[in-house]
Amino acid sequence: MKNEKKLIDKMHTTIYTPDSLLANPFRMAREMLRDLAASRELAWRLTVRDLSAQYRQTILGFIWAIILPLANTLIWIFLSRSGVVNVSDTPLPYPVYVFTGTMLWAILMDALNAPLQIVTASKIMLAKIYFPREALVIAGIYQTIFNALIKVTLLIVALLAMGIYPGWSVLLFPIGLFSLVLVGTVIGLALTPVGLLYTDVGKGIPLLMQFMMYLTPVVFAMPKSGISATLFQMNPLTPLILTARDWLTGLTPEYLGYFVVVNMIAITLLIIFWIVFRLAMPILIERMGS
Amino acid sequence: MGETLIKVEGLSKKFCRNLKKSMWYGMQDIGSELRGKRHGADGVLRPDEFWAVKDISFELKRGECLGLIGHNGAGKTTLLRMLNGLIRPDQGRIEMRGTVGALIALGAGFNPILTGRENIYVNAAVLGLSKQYVDSKIDEIIDFAEIREFINSPVQTYSSGMNVRLGFAIAAVLIEPDILFLDEVLAVGDISFVIKCLNTVRQITSKSAVVFVSHNMQQISAFCTRVMVMDHGHVQLDSTNPSEGINRYYSLVKHKQQTSGTGEAEILGLELIVNEQEAESAEPTIPHGAELGCRIKLRIDNSRAGANMVVNISDVAMNQVITMPLYSLDGRLNRLPAGILELEISMGKVELSSGKYSITIGVIDSETMEVLARAQGLSPFCIISDRVYWGKFVRYVVPQKVNIMTTSA
Numbered sequence: 011m012k013n014e015k016k017l018i019d020k021m022h023t024t025i026y027t028p029d030s031l032l033a034n035p036f037r038m039a040r041e042m043l044r045d046l047a048a049s050r051e052l053a054w055r056l057t058v059r060d061l062s063a064q065y066r067q068t069i070l071g072f073i074w075a076i077i078l079p080l081a082n083t084l085i086w087i088f089l090s091r092s093g094v095v096n097v098s099d100t101p102l103p104y105p106v107y108v109f110t111g112t113m114l115w116a117i118l119m120d121a122l123n124a125p126l127q128i129v130t131a132s133k134i135m136l137a138k139i140y141f142p143r144e145a146l147v148i149a150g151i152y153q154t155i156f157n158a159l160i161k162v163t164l165l166i167v168a169l170l171a172m173g174i175y176p177g178w179s180v181l182l183f184p185i186g187l188f189s190l191v192l193v194g195t196v197i198g199l200a201l202t203p204v205g206l207l208y209t210d211v212g213k214g215i216p217l218l219m220q221f222m223m224y225l226t227p228v229v230f231a232m233p234k235s236g237i238s239a240t241l242f243q244m245n246p247l248t249p250l251i252l253t254a255r256d257w258l259t260g261l262t263p264e265y266l267g268y269f270v271v272v273n274m275i276a277i278t279l280l281i282i283f284w285i286v287f288r289l290a291m292p293i294l295i296e297r298m299g300s
Numbered sequence: 301m302g303e304t305l306i307k308v309e310g311l312s313k314k315f316c317r318n319l320k321k322s323m324w325y326g327m328q329d330i331g332s333e334l335r336g337k338r339h340g341a342d343g344v345l346r347p348d349e350f351w352a353v354k355d356i357s358f359e360l361k362r363g364e365c366l367g368l369i370g371h372n373g374a375g376k377t378t379l380l381r382m383l384n385g386l387i388r389p390d391q392g393r394i395e396m397r398g399t400v401g402a403l404i405a406l407g408a409g410f411n412p413i414l415t416g417r418e419n420i421y422v423n424a425a426v427l428g429l430s431k432q433y434v435d436s437k438i439d440e441i442i443d444f445a446e447i448r449e450f451i452n453s454p455v456q457t458y459s460s461g462m463n464v465r466l467g468f469a470i471a472a473v474l475i476e477p478d479i480l481f482l483d484e485v486l487a488v489g490d491i492s493f494v495i496k497c498l499n500t501v502r503q504i505t506s507k508s509a510v511v512f513v514s515h516n517m518q519q520i521s522a523f524c525t526r527v528m529v530m531d532h533g534h535v536q537l538d539s540t541n542p543s544e545g546i547n548r549y550y551s552l553v554k555h556k557q558q559t560s561g562t563g564e565a566e567i568l569g570l571e572l573i574v575n576e577q578e579a580e581s582a583e584p585t586i587p588h589g590a591e592l593g594c595r596i597k598l599r600i601d602n603s604r605a606g607a608n609m610v611v612n613i614s615d616v617a618m619n620q621v622i623t624m625p626l627y628s629l630d631g632r633l634n635r636l637p638a639g640i641l642e643l644e645i646s647m648g649k650v651e652l653s654s655g656k657y658s659i660t661i662g663v664i665d666s667e668t669m670e671v672l673a674r675a676q677g678l679s680p681f682c683i684i685s686d687r688v689y690w691g692k693f694v695r696y697v698v699p700q701k702v703n704i705m706t707t708s709a
Contacts, residue, residue: 022397022398022399023395023396023397024385024394024395024396024397024400025393025394025395025396026382026383026385026388026389026393026394027389027392027393027394028338028339028343028388028389028390028391028392029338029339030332030333030334030335030336030337030338030339031333032333032334032336033336048428051425051430051431052425052426052428054425055421055422055425055426056422056425059411059414059418059419059422060411062413062414062418063411063413063414066413066414067413132409134405134408134409135405135408135409135426136386137386138386138404138405138408139386139402139404139405139408139409139426139427140384140385140386140400140402141426141427141428203330204327207323207326207327208323286330286334289330289333289334290330290333292385292386292387292388293326293329293330293333293339293388294326294330295386295387296315296326296387296388297322297323297325297326
């Protein structure tokens, strides 16, 4: 039994040269698939490790997963009720609109921050141990999904409490959730290589995304006209938030076409940025030192 | 058995001294990688870059153990990181057959909040092993690490020694590689654990091709079938005779000369005398067991007449291995007269373990104990022998009697 395993292993030859891995695309593709398969168990272990460590150190536990969007919701309800900010009519009661919006946005942000965060936190391990680097990104996705499920559970409970019954379309909501995680991961993965070297990226993301939030129908309704209407409509994040919200609250999605297009592009970009990530990692590890 | 598992040809790697530039070069390298170009700017040094590893070639077969020795910054760890696939070479080629395992950075990836048991599973997953496999081995790991009573406590409550023990136990019990890399892993822990590790490593090494980095010459001498001495990224010596490599390493060690004291005495010169002949070179090589003596020239001010003197032999770490206070025949400390003096001292048989040593001389006022002159790092010399032993002082002994009580045990 053991000898058989040895014989198979012996066939395995590892070669390292300075040549770009792109020079041999078939080998690269084979290695990508092999590492992806090898990543599954490790990613799961890392997820369990990070989540249990995370929740063992808190008293409030999983409430932290929802506290930020919850606070955001309350602030916006206060701002609109008190008349500080004048929000135009929303298709749903404003509290429902802003609560679903901020919750979905928070899921997107989690997904977007995860790759850089988890890779940065694993710098020492990366510098010293060889393991499939994909596992880190996958572990980040797992954690995002776990935290998203907490958010969604609360969201659905709150919606029912507020008298919103989503209907059959809620069955499509997982697709909306999936595309939020997908697009967030793609953006996060794209920023990771540069972000690992230059901390400016990590610091700049919250700033930029805060701005993006106001160009997406999260707390504001879609503007009807003017330059802002164009910006909202062009923003690729708009169809993600709108479609997910519509499915969850039983409205008919208006931007379904754009939603599909954004997802197709995101899947393509995911593969491209995965390749970039793979190619960049050894170079980055070298520059991070040990 | 005996097939070639590692083949390295003309391997080179460069690093950058300047952080900002290093980051920028990293960006450039990613750019060229994405355009399908060769890594590392075609082997040309950019401003502030230097070769950390230059033009290394070797082949290693199963059952062989290659020891990499050299100073800090000689390129040993960089070479190992390239072999391990952590960083890419800038020139040359590495070809390896079989599974690769590494005992490097033990316990990296431990989460301090989680228990020892949980961390075993995480660490094993990092090594690419399944939960089922770990389940079957977990007791063996816990016993090896000798931390059964703490295995369900968070790792942050562990001492550093326990951390290393657990890290080593996980890797040592679980992996069975064709190729193994070891980097200074046995530097910590108490002696009984070190012995256990050494025995385990020896078992693994007999079945694999091993690359072993250590500053511990005893370990190198005990494990390696071959030694490569590195200096500033280059190979200084590649020898299948480990003691030859170790002696070369010692010759690269620099003993820094340093003088201190009040200045009322001064060491003017020191010559070594080996087997009653003056040492032929500045850094003589002395076989173990030779007769060693020295001729010291010194000045003592009139006000300090009657000073005492102590001669020491110091090792690389400036630990004083042998101390020789100067006595007179009446059994009291020798009181040296003032003036310029020349002393000849016989230090007897040097039964020191192989290594590099130097002389430290102190001149002390006999009443006030003030240090008038202290000079260290004088006349460095190498002691060579076939093996490196653990003790600093090595005496070969022949048993006077061996009684055979029974003929089988």
